[in-house]
Amino acid sequence: xDYETVLRAAGLRITRQRRTILAxxxxxxxxxxxxxxxxxxxxxxxSISLSTVYRTMKVLExxxxxxxxxxxxxxxxxxxxxxxxxxxxxxxxxxxxxxxxSDRIERLQEMIAEELGYEIVSHRLELYGRRRKAD
Amino acid sequence: xDYETVLRAAGLRITRQRRTILAxxxxxxxxxxxxxxxxxxxxxxxSISLSTVYRTMKVLExxxxxxxxxxxxxxxxxxxxxxxxxxxxxxxxxxxxxxxxSDRIERLQEMIAEELGYEIVSHRLELYGRRRKAD
DNA sequence: TTTTGCATTGCAAATCATTTGCAAAGAAGC
DNA sequence: GCTTCTTTGCAAATGATTTGCAATGCAAAA
Ligand SMILES: [Mn+2]
Ligand SMILES: [Mn+2]
Ligand SMILES: [Zn+2]
Ligand SMILES: [Zn+2]
Numbered sequence: 001x002d003y004e005t006v007l008r009a010a011g012l013r014i015t016r017q018r019r020t021i022l023a024x025x026x027x028x029x030x031x032x033x034x035x036x037x038x039x040x041x042x043x044x045x046x047s048i049s050l051s052t053v054y055r056t057m058k059v060l061e062x063x064x065x066x067x068x069x070x071x072x073x074x075x076x077x078x079x080x081x082x083x084x085x086x087x088x089x090x091x092x093x094x095x096x097x098x099x100x101x102s103d104r105i106e107r108l109q110e111m112i113a114e115e116l117g118y119e120i121v122s123h124r125l126e127l128y129g130r131r132r133k134a135d
Numbered sequence: 136x137d138y139e140t141v142l143r144a145a146g147l148r149i150t151r152q153r154r155t156i157l158a159x160x161x162x163x164x165x166x167x168x169x170x171x172x173x174x175x176x177x178x179x180x181x182s183i184s185l186s187t188v189y190r191t192m193k194v195l196e197x198x199x200x201x202x203x204x205x206x207x208x209x210x211x212x213x214x215x216x217x218x219x220x221x222x223x224x225x226x227x228x229x230x231x232x233x234x235x236x237s238d239r240i241e242r243l244q245e246m247i248a249e250e251l252g253y254e255i256v257s258h259r260l261e262l263y264g265r266r267r268k269a270d
Numbered sequence: 271t272t273t274t275g276c277a278t279t280g281c282a283a284a285t286c287a288t289t290t291g292c293a294a295a296g297a298a299g300c
Numbered sequence: 301g302c303t304t305c306t307t308t309g310c311a312a313a314t315g316a317t318t319t320g321c322a323a324t325g326c327a328a329a330a
Contacts, residue, residue: 013277013326034317049280054317072205072259075316089248092256100247108240109262116233118224118264124207125260127244129253148297148306169288184309189288210287 003080006065017041017048021056025066031077031088031097071097071126087125138215141200152176152183156191166204166212166223166232206232206261222260 003022004014012018020041024032032040038053057078060066067081071090077097086101105125113120138157139149147153155176159167167175173188192213195201202216206225212232221236240260248255 011277015278015326017279047280051281051318052279055278055319058318070205070207072257089251089253091253098251098253100251102243102247105240105243108237108243109260112235112237113224113262113264114267116224116235117267117269118226118233118262119267120262120264121227122207122263123261124263125244126258127248127253127255128257128259129248129255132249132252132254134252146306150297150307152308182309186289186310187308190290190307193289 003060003065006060006063010063012059012063017045017052018056020045020048021053022060025078025080029079031069031079033075033077035075037078072128087127089127089129091131092128093130138195138200141195141198145198147194147198152180152187153191155180155183156188157195160201160213160215164214166214168210168212170210172213207263222262224262224264226266227263228265 003026004019007014007018021037024037024040024044028040034050034053034057037057038048038050041048041053057066057068057076061068065081066078068076068078069088070076071088074095084101085106086099087105089098089100090096091098109123110120138161139154142149142153156172159172159175159179163175169185169188169192172192173183173185176183176188192201192203192211196203200216201213203211203213204223205211206223209230219236220241221234222240224233224235225231226233244258245255
């Protein structure tokens, strides 16, 4: 876990519950919401609270260690940061999240912002779809 | 207002408050949230309630007459549907929303979904940025 | 190690945007 | 105008997330 380094560097303390949550984020490579994270963490440390999950997500987000996504409808979902940038396709039937990236789209976004006189600080591209029948 | 036709066709009743809200949506061409809409409506009809604004937005959304956007941070914002599809650039300083469209991006999205074995049902592309200094 | 100080936790209560139950008021069709 | 079904305003409920607070626990210092 390199997360601990991030925490220490930020002057944050490494607690049992943070270690637990961070381990889960590092191992599982999906996009769990706070409740899912809480349930997984509870299996390891039954004394952990949902508040702590939320607080940890908030602090990690501020430190840039995780990313928060708010897909349509549902609650916020999280994933560890640090990988290279990507966007998401959400399966509207299952809620599953598929990652993808397109340098061409990224470039086009820049061009558009530029033309409009803006400098992009962040962006969000989400595709919502259903699996194509392959019969 | 062609909204009334939409309402009637859906078997909905045309009330004073709906007429008021619809007129505002038709005239103003920005992306107000429920509270802003409520305030504007109140000026015309002081007896209108925030609940009614929310209920009207919900019903109009279901009928496809308006679109709901949930930009990062803030509450849902609305705009009349019917224009051609476009995406949004949000000025993170002012909250102002600039519309844009890119056929090239739209096409790329389709290709990506196709490659991943998905059929796009909807999508969301939002650029968050700040105005470029032009000095 | 122990001590000490400040951060973090669990819990319950608060918040915020949005929805909903309900009784009263209002459309629409007759 | 009468009847029926819808819509409204209000207050209370919701759901996700945050926060106050007293208790607990890190971690740096002694
Ligand atoms: Mn991801
Ligand atoms: Mn728009
Ligand atoms: Zn991207
Ligand atoms: Zn688009």
